[in-house]
Amino acid sequence: xxxxxxxxxxxxxxxxxxxxxxxxxxxxxxxxxxxxxxxxxxxxxxxxxxxxxxxxxxxxxxxxxxxxxxxxxxxxxxxxxxxxxxxxxxxxxxxxxxxxxxxxxxxxxxxxxxxxxxxxxxxxxxxxxxxxxxxxxxxxxxxxxxxxxxxxxxxxxxxxxxxxxxxxxxxxxxxxxxxxxxxxxxxxxxxxxxxxxxxxxxxxxxxxxxxxxxxxxxxxx
Amino acid sequence: xxxxxxxxxxxxxxxxxxxxxxxxxxxxxxxxxxxxxxxxxxxxxxxxxxxxxxxxxxxxxxxxxxxxxxxxxxxxxxxxxxxxxxxxxxxxxxxxxxxxxxxxxxxxxxxxxxxxxxxxxxxxxxxxxxxxxxxxxxxxxxxxxxxxxxxxxxxxxxxxxxxxxxxxxxxxxxxxxxxxxxxxxxxxxxxxxxxxxxxxxxxxxxxxxxxxxxxxxxxxx
DNA sequence: GCGCTATGTTTGTGATCACAGACATGCACC
DNA sequence: GGTGCATGTCTGTGATCACAAACATAGCGC
Numbered sequence: 001x002x003x004x005x006x007x008x009x010x011x012x013x014x015x016x017x018x019x020x021x022x023x024x025x026x027x028x029x030x031x032x033x034x035x036x037x038x039x040x041x042x043x044x045x046x047x048x049x050x051x052x053x054x055x056x057x058x059x060x061x062x063x064x065x066x067x068x069x070x071x072x073x074x075x076x077x078x079x080x081x082x083x084x085x086x087x088x089x090x091x092x093x094x095x096x097x098x099x100x101x102x103x104x105x106x107x108x109x110x111x112x113x114x115x116x117x118x119x120x121x122x123x124x125x126x127x128x129x130x131x132x133x134x135x136x137x138x139x140x141x142x143x144x145x146x147x148x149x150x151x152x153x154x155x156x157x158x159x160x161x162x163x164x165x166x167x168x169x170x171x172x173x174x175x176x177x178x179x180x181x182x183x184x185x186x187x188x189x190x191x192x193x194x195x196x197x198x199x200x201x202x203x204x205x206x207x208x209x210x211x212x213x214x215x216x217x218x219x220x221x
Numbered sequence: 222x223x224x225x226x227x228x229x230x231x232x233x234x235x236x237x238x239x240x241x242x243x244x245x246x247x248x249x250x251x252x253x254x255x256x257x258x259x260x261x262x263x264x265x266x267x268x269x270x271x272x273x274x275x276x277x278x279x280x281x282x283x284x285x286x287x288x289x290x291x292x293x294x295x296x297x298x299x300x301x302x303x304x305x306x307x308x309x310x311x312x313x314x315x316x317x318x319x320x321x322x323x324x325x326x327x328x329x330x331x332x333x334x335x336x337x338x339x340x341x342x343x344x345x346x347x348x349x350x351x352x353x354x355x356x357x358x359x360x361x362x363x364x365x366x367x368x369x370x371x372x373x374x375x376x377x378x379x380x381x382x383x384x385x386x387x388x389x390x391x392x393x394x395x396x397x398x399x400x401x402x403x404x405x406x407x408x409x410x411x412x413x414x415x416x417x418x419x420x421x422x423x424x425x426x427x428x429x430x431x432x433x434x435x436x437x438x439x440x441x442x
Numbered sequence: 443g444c445g446c447t448a449t450g451t452t453t454g455t456g457a458t459c460a461c462a463g464a465c466a467t468g469c470a471c472c
Numbered sequence: 473g474g475t476g477c478a479t480g481t482c483t484g485t486g487a488t489c490a491c492a493a494a495c496a497t498a499g500c501g502c
Contacts, residue, residue, distance in 0.1 A: 054486060055486095266483080298484045
């Protein structure tokens, strides 16, 4: 009998081969974590070349990202990561507040000590990324903090909605980081953890709302 | 052999030819307005044949709808309109409440008499659809009522989010209509209009929340 | 020098094809 | 008559090709 060998090792991010899915996930991560600047253009053949696939999977992944609002499709089909207007940013921040406050509220009754420990560990990683001036790492770890909390809410549709908003804000968040000069210890995160420990729902809602809203406020000129 | 090309659906809905966009819009409308039953399967070649295009645009439109949560992609790629669990329905109803209450609240200061007249006219159409037992027409007109109000909020990202939720609930809404036996005059819609007239924000928020939540409650067994 | 055009390149779009997996049907064999 | 295997069809996936529009550039004429 032959052992089923998976030959590809290096680029295999997942066992799920499905070329377009691989490309989609890679691009999605890059966009959400601010690895691509706002206004940057993407071409089908360029993506295909970069990930070693043909135009078909590249096109599907780009179109999927456009559908989720992560990329904006200019006239004549050119796709690029969007440059958000101030009104748009305000809207997206309001959506983050609405959805994430609800998610945190639903997570509160299920938040045990293990979760809080995990959140504190993530918080230390955030502080480390900040001190290293690692923008992409900071954004990714910050979102990981939120995702870890919201996963406890057992509300996949809401979490997906929140992640869609993150995705739309991704390229803009990087620009935010540029203005965020000072080493910003995650003060609101500490408030969130304290509220979780105390089982204080109004405090939790307020802390999450502040955390979500405050950062984006810097971006609106 | 010659394949008879039959122009089934609305010919030339828009000047934007773009085959995949035509297919996408047509399918999206059918799904959102409950024209497709939950669990119904769609095939690439079937869609292509139906709209007179090849597999490529059909695939792109299906994939876009999957990305928006309108269709669920089973293992091995088969796509079908999803059968929602009760938890999922509750989540989506909560999302509707969150987003649409905010949208109505933002629309309130901009709601002039012309808008209210328009909403009342739509309301009469709804009553007519109900009396005719026209499920698809009822759902479409009901959503038109909400969309007309929310357009005034000047918040395109939020409105898009709300429409995505509608899309996900589309196939299920039709099932809802089956259980909604009685001729249901849009009582909550009247409350919404009254609150708009009075400039009563708390009342408006409550009325919208009730309208959005109430219908879906019937669906959760 | 300046403006316009012609052309060559790059882009997205859509059709077609080859392929592999899933699924069902049916036939042969026990 | 029942079980198992084979086959044939139907499915999505991905690559390739032909085509048209958009864009940039170089060249020409004035």
